[in-house]
Amino acid sequence: GQQLNQSPQSMFIQEGEDVSMNCTSSSIFNTWLWYKQEPGEGPVLLIALYKAGELTSNGRLTAQFGITRKDSFLNISASIPSDVGIYFCAGQSFISGTYKYIFGTGTRLKVLA
Amino acid sequence: EAGVVQSPRYKIIEKKQPVAFWCNPISGHNTLYWYLQNLGQGPELLIRYENEEAVDDSQLPKDRFSAERLKGVDSTLKIQPAELGDSAVYLCASSLGSQPTYEQYFGPGTRLTVT
Numbered sequence: 001g002q003q004l005n006q007s008p009q010s011m012f013i014q015e016g017e018d019v020s021m022n023c024t025s026s027s028i029f030n031t032w033l034w035y036k037q038e039p040g041e042g043p044v045l046l047i048a049l050y051k052a053g054e055l056t057s058n059g060r061l062t063a064q065f066g067i068t069r070k071d072s073f074l075n076i077s078a079s080i081p082s083d084v085g086i087y088f089c090a091g092q093s094f095i096s097g098t099y100k101y102i103f104g105t106g107t108r109l110k111v112l113a
Numbered sequence: 114e115a116g117v118v119q120s121p122r123y124k125i126i127e128k129k130q131p132v133a134f135w136c137n138p139i140s141g142h143n144t145l146y147w148y149l150q151n152l153g154q155g156p157e158l159l160i161r162y163e164n165e166e167a168v169d170d171s172q173l174p175k176d177r178f179s180a181e182r183l184k185g186v187d188s189t190l191k192i193q194p195a196e197l198g199d200s201a202v203y204l205c206a207s208s209l210g211s212q213p214t215y216e217q218y219f220g221p222g223t224r225l226t227v228t
Contacts, residue, residue, distance in 0.1 A: 001157040001172060003154060003155055003157075004155075030213065031213040033213075040221060040222075041219075041221050041222075042117070042204050042206065042219025042220050042221055042222055043156065043204075043219050044219070045216050045217070048213070048214075048216070050213065050214070088155045088156075090155070092213045098161075098168060098169050098211075099169075099211050099212070099213065100158075100169075101158060103155030103156050103157065104155050105153075105154060105155055106153070106154070106155055
């Protein structure tokens, strides 16, 4: 099935570093969502963005809804070991009278203490 | 409050055998989703229910997959017969409604291995 492009695919960073990842699409979305998934668990919502250009923070996380509505960015500041996991973006659109959600391929984050 | 409950957590079956997964959503959540997550990929929607009604099953392979949500609460996803390519994690999620402002809460998933 269709998946959104996320980059980087994986990254190793030192504790305390800032992290940036992005998600791109050829389609326009009305909502962008960012999730974190840890081993053996389902994804957990981190941030939801509802308006083009919107910038939203949740603690050390900041995400932006791209102006073109075709991309979104997630930044994590001062990373800590518990930030380890897979980060997924998801785009939402309203097609043929129903809400559609498409997830990205994921960015795997590993933090070196 | 309990989260989304799924069982079993793990299932190993031989190809051509049937298998069923069960999901109990968060109490009061009208919308229920079943997702397929292949290794190294993001979740892909299989089917979405609004109460008892399947409102989006466009991605459900109907030749071998079926789902039901009797009484608009618990749901069961079935595969018959299973194929090797069905090995994946099957995630259930629920939300108060289907609008984007309602957060989806995911269960831990059922990891299916078909041998």
